[in-house]
Amino acid sequence: MADNIKKGSVNNTGQNRKKNYKRTSEEHLRQPRQPKKVERGDNIIYVSSKTNIKANLERCQKLINNKEDEIIIHCLGAAIQRGILLALQICENNITFKIHTNTLTTELIDDLEPVIDDADYEIQKRYNSALRIRVFNTNPLDKQK
Amino acid sequence: MTENMGIGDTLGGEVGDLPSSITISKFSAARRREIEVLEKALSTSSSIKLAFQKLPKHMRRRAMSHNVKRLPRRLREIHLSQMKKSGLPPKQKRPSRKYKRRPNNLTSDYMRRQHGVAWLNTHIWHAKRFHMVRKWGFKLPLSPCDRSFRACYRATVKHCLLQDISYYSCIEISGLFNDIVSGFRRVTKPYTGLSVAAKPYISGLREGKITLFYVESEKPIGVVNFQWRPTNSKTERCQLWLWIHAAYYEESLKTLISCFNLQQMDTSSTNIKTYSSQIIQLKLLKWELSRFKLTGPLSTSILQNAFKLVNTNKINPEWFHEFVKQTDGKVIPSPDDKWQSLKNNMSPSDLSPHIILPLNIVDPRLNFPKKRTKALPFFDPSCNSDIPMENVGYDSILWSDEMRNIVRQSKISNAEVIELRRNLLVPGSDFEETGVPVPIILVQRPGKKGTNFIGYGSGWDIIIPSAWAQPLWLCLIMWGARSGGLKELNSIDFESSYQYLLYPDTAAGREEENCRSEECREKFFRLPPNKRTNYRKFGISSPFNWNWMLLLNEWSSGTEITEFFVLRDKAKLRLIQRNLADKSKTIEYPEIPGNFLIPVIIDLSNKGRCTQFAVICLPQGEDIKNEPIEPDTPDSNEKLRKKLRREHKKLLKTLRKRRIRAKNKGKVIPIDKDMLKHYSTEMRKLWIPETTLLRHSCSREVMGIVKHGDFSFLSGKSKSIGYITVGALFKLMASRYKNKVLVRNTNSRQYRIGTLDIICE
Numbered sequence: 001m002a003d004n005i006k007k008g009s010v011n012n013t014g015q016n017r018k019k020n021y022k023r024t025s026e027e028h029l030r031q032p033r034q035p036k037k038v039e040r041g042d043n044i045i046y047v048s049s050k051t052n053i054k055a056n057l058e059r060c061q062k063l064i065n066n067k068e069d070e071i072i073i074h075c076l077g078a079a080i081q082r083g084i085l086l087a088l089q090i091c092e093n094n095i096t097f098k099i100h101t102n103t104l105t106t107e108l109i110d111d112l113e114p115v116i117d118d119a120d121y122e123i124q125k126r127y128n129s130a131l132r133i134r135v136f137n138t139n140p141l142d143k144q145k
Numbered sequence: 146m147t148e149n150m151g152i153g154d155t156l157g158g159e160v161g162d163l164p165s166s167i168t169i170s171k172f173s174a175a176r177r178r179e180i181e182v183l184e185k186a187l188s189t190s191s192s193i194k195l196a197f198q199k200l201p202k203h204m205r206r207r208a209m210s211h212n213v214k215r216l217p218r219r220l221r222e223i224h225l226s227q228m229k230k231s232g233l234p235p236k237q238k239r240p241s242r243k244y245k246r247r248p249n250n251l252t253s254d255y256m257r258r259q260h261g262v263a264w265l266n267t268h269i270w271h272a273k274r275f276h277m278v279r280k281w282g283f284k285l286p287l288s289p290c291d292r293s294f295r296a297c298y299r300a301t302v303k304h305c306l307l308q309d310i311s312y313y314s315c316i317e318i319s320g321l322f323n324d325i326v327s328g329f330r331r332v333t334k335p336y337t338g339l340s341v342a343a344k345p346y347i348s349g350l351r352e353g354k355i356t357l358f359y360v361e362s363e364k365p366i367g368v369v370n371f372q373w374r375p376t377n378s379k380t381e382r383c384q385l386w387l388w389i390h391a392a393y394y395e396e397s398l399k400t401l402i403s404c405f406n407l408q409q410m411d412t413s414s415t416n417i418k419t420y421s422s423q424i425i426q427l428k429l430l431k432w433e434l435s436r437f438k439l440t441g442p443l444s445t446s447i448l449q450n451a452f453k454l455v456n457t458n459k460i461n462p463e464w465f466h467e468f469v470k471q472t473d474g475k476v477i478p479s480p481d482d483k484w485q486s487l488k489n490n491m492s493p494s495d496l497s498p499h500i501i502l503p504l505n506i507v508d509p510r511l512n513f514p515k516k517r518t519k520a521l522p523f524f525d526p527s528c529n530s531d532i533p534m535e536n537v538g539y540d541s542i543l544w545s546d547e548m549r550n551i552v553r554q555s556k557i558s559n560a561e562v563i564e565l566r567r568n569l570l571v572p573g574s575d576f577e578e579t580g581v582p583v584p585i586i587l588v589q590r591p592g593k594k595g596t597n598f599i600g601y602g603s604g605w606d607i608i609i610p611s612a613w614a615q616p617l618w619l620c621l622i623m624w625g626a627r628s629g630g631l632k633e634l635n636s637i638d639f640e641s642s643y644q645y646l647l648y649p650d651t652a653a654g655r656e657e658e659n660c661r662s663e664e665c666r667e668k669f670f671r672l673p674p675n676k677r678t679n680y681r682k683f684g685i686s687s688p689f690n691w692n693w694m695l696l697l698n699e700w701s702s703g704t705e706i707t708e709f710f711v712l713r714d715k716a717k718l719r720l721i722q723r724n725l726a727d728k729s730k731t732i733e734y735p736e737i738p739g740n741f742l743i744p745v746i747i748d749l750s751n752k753g754r755c756t757q758f759a760v761i762c763l764p765q766g767e768d769i770k771n772e773p774i775e776p777d778t779p780d781s782n783e784k785l786r787k788k789l790r791r792e793h794k795k796l797l798k799t800l801r802k803r804r805i806r807a808k809n810k811g812k813v814i815p816i817d818k819d820m821l822k823h824y825s826t827e828m829r830k831l832w833i834p835e836t837t838l839l840r841h842s843c844s845r846e847v848m849g850i851v852k853h854g855d856f857s858f859l860s861g862k863s864k865s866i867g868y869i870t871v872g873a874l875f876k877l878m879a880s881r882y883k884n885k886v887l888v889r890n891t892n893s894r895q896y897r898i899g900t901l902d903i904i905c906e
Contacts, residue, residue, distance in 0.1 A: 031498075031591075031594045031595075032599065033494065033495065033599065033600070034492075034494060034495075034599045034600045036495060111497070111498055111591075113498070113594075114339060114343065114344070114345055115339075115715075116339075117339055117340055117342060117343040117344060118343075118344055119344060119345075120344045120345050121345050121351070121497065121498065123497075
């Protein structure tokens with residue numbers, strides 16, 4: 001954006017600098033933005049670590065009961081485990097459903113908010129691993145209907 | 146009646162009493178007179194009742210005395226003659242609707258209603274749909290009549306909420322950059338955040354926020370938004386816009402005038418009030434510009450749908466082209482590309498914070514949707530919505546006085562638009578791009594920061610010329626924005642854990658607090674005594690007041706406090722927050738004087754809903770394990786109240802007797818109103834005595850008071866925003882559980898455990 005992009009890896013001070021370097025300094029305050037949603041729709045679920053697992057499961061079950069053939073679950077970082085759990089539980093409850101998984105890396109953006117007058121707004125990019133789980137129906141009988 | 150010898154027998158009287166004979170002529174004459182009297186008595190009534198009052202109950206109808214036609218026909222004449230005798234009431238004929246709706250009469254009526262109070266440009270629209278309140282010299286919408294509190298909340302989370310915040314008034318300051326900045330150094334403090342001259346703002350790309358203080362003083366006035374006009378060099382004359390809330394507008398204006406040593410100029414030619422000195426000029430753009438606030442993830446797509454950009458190559462008025470030429474064509478086209486590339490953006494929170502985008506749009510009346518439609522974002526996953534931007538702001542027509550004037554005058558009236566529409570070949574089709582461009586400025590708001598619910602309350606602010614406010618408002622509504630009032634504004638602040646805009650240490654904040662507590666007091670005393678909460682029994686000494694001064698005095702050791710402040714120093718607030726969240730035992734105490742209040746937010750861990758005036762208390766001993774209950778406090782005033790009431794009733798009785806006696810003698814004794822007033826104030830004092838003790842008013846030490854407490858839809862549980870004193874904070878930090886406090890409502894004995902966090906916006 002309008003900001004000078006600062007990547008952690010560009011910084012020259014350390015050799016074993018992590019990819020997810022969280023830069024903090026006296027000049028700036030790090031304010032993370034919300035991760036971007038790449039898809040939208042009724043059957044696309046973003047799993048967060050705050051939402052109750054049971055609630056998510058029920059949401060999926062409702063979709064399946066409404067003859068939804070495909071549910072896509074996105075999960076990011078610490079919520080990956082919860083996402084996997086959710087997908088497996090759906091398959092356990094509905095035997096005709098199968099799983100297809102993609103791993104990917106998403107870009108996360110932090111705003112560096114200036115604390116002193118001489119600093120400007122900056123952006124810091126971090127990367128985090130994410131999972132896209134496609135849960136789909138394989139029952140041939142359902143498809144004929 | 147002839148002579149009858151048998152009469153005496155039937156009556157059982159003695160026969161000897163009756164005359165033995167009568168003269169028939171005399172007798173019959175006497176009877177005739179009797180009959181005449183009887184007949185006369187039957188025909189005329191001696192009662193003072195009116196005609197319709199004489200009807201039996203089942204024949205009476207409502208409003209008979211006003212409407213003759215409701216009477217039975219035989220009584221109408223009598224009724225009319227009776228009414229004539231008592232003088233007919235003057236016939237009040239209400240003017241017909243048709244008469245009232247004549248443009249001339251309508252405007253004169255609107256002018257009359259605007260007397261003594263300012264209207265927003267969208268007032269008429271709001272007045273039909275909202276509860277309106279008088280506030281800060283304006284008539285403002287409080288909340289929608291359709292009871293859509295929850296719907297409005299949902300709009301901020303999932304759709305778009307639209308509010309007219311034109312009571313924020315604009316002041317323009319122009320002069321050399323250094324002069325302006327040095328002036329502002331006297332009315333701002335460095336510790337409250339970035340200054341006017343901070344690097345991100347001077348290019349005019351972003352909007353900033355400062356806290357205004359009195360000149361060379363520690364006393365704050367309020368928070369003010371500002372933006373610079375983008376210029377190429379700092380040596381030129383710079384323009385700065387300040388957006389000031391109506392509650393402290395007058396004070397801020399006075400402070401700025403005295404800060405820059407300004408004199409009022411004679412500006413009879415234009416209607417813009419101007420103050421100036423040799424180096425600085427200050428203009429009041431109060432009625433020139435309006436401001437709308439859009440909140441919610443769909444606000445970008447609503448703006449994208451509602452605003453069609455002006456095509457600069459096509460036919461446009463000359464003045465517009467001239468302006469483009471003047472500024473080397475750099476001004477107009479550049480932000481448009483950015484605006485186009487925003488199409489894919491889901492939510493305004495995905496943008497760089499506080500960014501300013503000036504646009505020139507087509508007259509929104511020309512492409513209204515046919516009926517109310519929900520604007521949805523254009524979504525194309527292949528497109529990268531990350532927009533690169535230069536570090537320069539974009540200039541807008543709105544900054545120039547003459548241009549604003551032309552824009553106002555070139556606006557065609559609604560009637561003309563209708564006429565244009567009538568001439569369309571296909572009825573109901575859209576117009577080809579015509580008309581004059583409308584300059585607007587969009588300002589992004591990033592919403593909530595921090596760890597939870599990032600981006601809540603994000604959206605756009607639109608700055609528009611006042612003349613265009615109403616059509617633009619309608620356009621946004623037609624594209625599916627939901628409108629909200631002041632109540633919704635407060636709820637957004639509450640959900641995103643901001644302090645209430647008017648801080649308690651400012652004059653505006655104090656006034657607001659007094660107003661609110663007076664309202665609560667009146668409501669309390671309107672209840673019958675057996676329905677009133679006896680706050681004494683609950684150990685609440687000040688149920689309707691935020692008695693900050695007393696609380697601070699009790700917590701400060703020794704020195705008496707005459708004025709207090711809210712802690713605004715961001716570094717210190719952050720330090721305290723770090724210390725509270727930290728589990729380690731080493732505590733770093735920041736240096737804060739005793740007369741400071743700390744803004745805190747308390748999340749209730751279990752059940753219970755906190756309300757305003759609830760007390761925040763320090764836990765002791767085993768309180769954290771199980772929530773304590775306040776023991777019963779006897780109310781010593783109860784007997785006194787009963788006694789006072791008994792005596793008063795007795796007095797009233799004797800007075801009444803005296804009055805009746807006097808009346809019989811033809812004298813009138815006036816009612817002693819002072820005595821009655823004195824009684825009611827005495828009684829009120831016994832119900833809610835003057836607060837002298839706050840800190841030790843109940844079994845746990847009172848640290849602070851809740852300013853705004855409610856159920857938070859966002860977090861799904863109750864939370865409250867309030868202030869605690871510095872002394873109390875240090876004591877809390879030294880205790881075992883650093884961030885656990887007790888909260889108790891004024892009408893409950895139950896303490897609730899809550900987690901305390903510092904608000905550092």
